[in-house]
Structure formats: structure tokens, C-alpha cells
Amino acid sequence: xxxxxxxxCEDHECSSDWSLYKHIDLSRxxxxxxxxxxxxxxxxxxxxxxxxxxxxxxxxxRGDPELIVFIPFTSDVKIKSISIVGGADGTSPAKxxxxxxxxxxxxxxxxxxQAVQEWDLAENLQGVLEYQTRYSRxxxxxxxxxxxxxxxGGHTTQIHYIGLKGEATQLKRDVVATVVYEIRPNPSDxxxxxxxxxxxxxx
Numbered sequence: 213x214x215x216x217x218x219x220x221c222e223d224h225e226c227s228s229d230w231s232l233y234k235h236i237d238l239s240r241x242x243x244x245x246x247x248x249x250x251x252x253x254x255x256x257x258x259x260x261x262x263x264x265x266x267x268x269x270x271x272x273x274r275g276d277p278e279l280i281v282f283i284p285f286t287s288d289v290k291i292k293s294i295s296i297v298g299g300a301d302g303t304s305p306a307k308x309x310x311x312x313x314x315x316x317x318x319x320x321x322x323x324x325x326q327a328v329q330e331w332d333l334a335e336n337l338q339g340v341l342e343y344q345t346r347y348s349r350x351x352x353x354x355x356x357x358x359x360x361x362x363x364x365g366g367h368t369t370q371i372h373y374i375g376l377k378g379e380a381t382q383l384k385r386d387v388v389a390t391v392v393y394e395i396r397p398n399p400s401d402x403x404x405x406x407x408x409x410x411x412x413x414x415x
Contacts, residue, residue, distance in 0.1 A: 230292065231259045232376040237284040244280040244318060247271045247368070252281055255374045262297055262339045265372040269299070277362060277369040279305070280322060282315070283376070284355040291350040291378040293342040296333060298363075299370025304335045305360035308343070312353050322359040335364060339373060350378070 236256055243252035254268035272279050298304025309327035311317055317325070328350070331343045356376075363369040 230377040230379070232285070232289055232291070232378050232380065233258055235285050235287055235289055235380045236376075237286050240282075240284045242282045243270060245272050245276055245278055247273050255371050256283075257373070259375055262295070262373040262375055270371040271299075271303075272369040274367050277303075277305075277360075277366065278319060279358075279360040279369050279371070280317060280319065281358040281360075281371075281374065282317070282355065283358070283374075284315075285353065285380075288352045288354055288381040289376075289378050290347070290381070291345050291353055291356065291376055292347060293344050293377045294331075294358075295336070295339065295342045295373070295375035295377075296371060297336055297339045297373035297375075298333075299366070299368075299372060300337060301366055302364040303366035303368055303370040304337070304364055305333055305369050305371065306362045306364050307331070307360065308333055309359040309361065310345075311357040311359070312350065313355060314357060315355060317357045317359075322357075322361075327359070339375075342375070342377065352381070 233256060238253055238256060241253055241256065246252055248268075248271070251268050252270045254265075255270050257264070257267075270279065270281070294308070294310070296305060296308065307330065309322065309330045311322070311325065312328050314325075329346055333343070334341060358374070360369055360371070
């Protein structure tokens with residue numbers, strides 16, 4: 213299902229307020245089969261700038277339209293929708309397959325694994341389409357991998373913008389919980405059943 217933006221976006225959760233751009237760990241974003249190394253980072257920007265590709269775009273190697281894009285986040289997120297702005301003349305991706313919380317996926321893995329969700333894409337040169345996720349499957353997402361297996365007949369696949377909408381949680385990906393164990397319990401900290409009157413214990 214795609215959002216066509218024929219309404220007030222602020223009322224339908226598709227305004228920039230829902231953009232996950234600021235939660236992407238851009239330094240760790242990567243792509244497989246990109247013609248120019250590191251060019252994948254140029255397709256992530258604020259929602260309002262989705263049609264501004266002056267800083268470059270992602271393009272596959274000529275004669276091989278397949279692309280894989282790995283997107284890690286700085287905190288766990290819930291993803292509501294994905295937007296893809298592709299290139300002209302048949303270079304837009306025609307299909308998108310998504311995997312979550314799996315690192316190091318290559319083309320062999322992507323072809324043999326079952327995706328969490330798949331979409332048949334339309335050519336979205338004006339950035340007016342967003343593809344809704346099966347939201348219950350996109351909770352607690354630490355990273356997402358996008359597989360683009362084909363385009364609309366072009367010699368290469370071009371992607372000018374990737375946008376993700378949703379919510380971020382408070383759980384940071386680089387924070388490790390520390391558990392403190394009580395080596396020698398202090399009796400004064402542990403009231404007896406008689407002292408508390410029974411029933412429930414306080415934690």
C-alpha cells in the first residue's frame with residue numbers, strides 16, 4: 213500500500229516529524245554493487261530535501277541492476293513506511309525486498325532468504341509514493357537491509373533518495389545494560405514477611 217500524499221500529511225503521520233533520517237547511523241551505511249564506493253550515503257537526507265540529488269546518487273554497476281543497501285540505526289526504531297525515489301529512463305528499482313536485524317547479507321543470502329516484506333515498486337521520480345510496512349513486523353528494528361533485484365529495463369539501477377518513516381525508541385544500540393549483583397546482602401535492606409505484613413514485596 214502506498215501513500216499518495218493527496219491529503220494533509222501532518223494529519224496522516226507522513227510529515228517530516230516522522231522521518232527516521234536523524235536516527236540512521238550514516239557512518240555505517242553500506243551498499244553492494246554500487247558503481248561509486250560510498251555513494252549510497254548521498255541518498256539519505258531530510259524528507260523536505262528528497263528531490264535534491266545535487267550531492268549525488270546511488271547507481272549499480274553497468275549491466276548489473278541488482279543492489280543491496282544496509283541501513284543501521286543509532287537506536288531501535290519502528291518503521292511505518294519506506295519511500296524510494298529512483299532514476300529516469302528505466303533505471304528506477306522495480307522491486308524491493310526487506311530484511312531486518314540481519315547484518316552481512318550478500319546477494320546469495322538475499323536470493324535464498326525469505327524477506328520480511330516485499331513490494332512491487334512504481335517509478336517514483338517526484339517522491340510522492342510511500343510504501344506502508346506490515347507495522348507489527350517492523351518493531352525493535354536495529355538495522356534494515358533493502359534488496360533491489362531488478363529495475364524497469366535500464367542498464368543500471370539508480371536510487372536518488374531513500375526515506376524511512378516511523379518512531380525511535382529510547383534503547384540505544386551502543387548501550388550495554390549493566391547488572392549489579394549483591395554480593396553480601398544487608399539484612400536491614402530486606403524486611404521479613406512479618407515486618408511487611410505479608411502479601412507483596414516491594415522492589
